[in-house]
Amino acid sequence: MPSSAAPLLEAMPDPAETARVLAGPIRSMERLSGGGNNRIYRVETAGGAYALKCYGSTERLAREYGSLSFLAGIGAGSLTVPHPEAAAPDHGAALYEWIDGTAVSRAPDGRKEDDMAQAVAFAAFLAGHRSAEGAAALAEAAEACLSLTGLLDQIESRFARLSDVDDVRLGEFLRADARPVIDRARIRALTGYAAAGLGPSAPLEPGLRTLSPSDFGFHNALRRRDGSLVFLDFEYFGWDDPVKLTADFLWHPAFSLALQEQADWHDGMMALFAADPAFSARLRAQLPLYGLRWTMILLNEFLPERWERRLFAGTSAGWSEAKAAQLSKARLWLREARRLTDGPDGDVRSSFPLLADR
Known part of the structure; x- marks a missing residue:
């Protein structure tokens, strides 16, 4: 068991010195939870005031700063995302613009009536700028799922990595509980693809992909005093299948959605990507698999290297x-x-609510 985040801590320069390098003379500095x-x-x-973000990964730093620079260039501005400073x-x-706002509630009863509309509008903004200058040069989103085979491979890879962990409870859960569902979900998805005339290994053509934050949701948003939302965390931003954006929002464990919110998000994405002839078929086939992918992600705490990251970030x-x-x-x-x-095997909307008693 790791007792400290020593490798990451030793490699990280003094935050106060970093702040001075990026912002010049500082008056005060406070670490946030x-x-x-x-x-x-x-x-x-x-x-x-500014927000200083110290990363445990240079790759995530480069991706987030580059992504926010791109978004600033196409007009996202400080209304929807923080401006990158240095x-x-x-x-x-x-260093990023400091957003003077409050955290958006992770529970439905604490949110505002138009919060979902703002989330859909931001997804639409990204989709509407797929042809913007510089967009083509952006990388695929971290762990993008551009084919059914790619999604299945990700699930299997995570399953295999977790299976190597020496933990009796985890091993029993993976073998006895998760494995049979993964196998049945694979068959269901492949059957759905065959019925729709889709190739499971064929990558989604570039014209049907969208730009995605890849960790999008109310857990990564702040509310300004005027009620507008500012979306945060673009460490995994890039090109992806809009089905993944849609499904991840529904399954994300960091916030919950009421039945009407699930329906509104689904309907908003169906309208936004209506020009994609196979969007509905892919979503229907893949939705249970994204639930399984999140099942594996939730178990990351069993991986020693992932726990090191939590320690670096200051978990108590x-x-x-x-x-x-x-x-x-x-x-x-x-x-x-x-x-x-x-x-x-009905339409996706008929499966709601997801995770009703979470």
């Missing part, structure tokens, strides 16, 4: 407690994936 795999600070200077790759950090949880909590969540996600896999 949260941050996932990173460390985030509020930095006060004579010119105003980056210092040798310090593993970047104990490793044993974190693993037990994530296994419990994974059981719920697996149950829902099983329900969709074994249930009637």
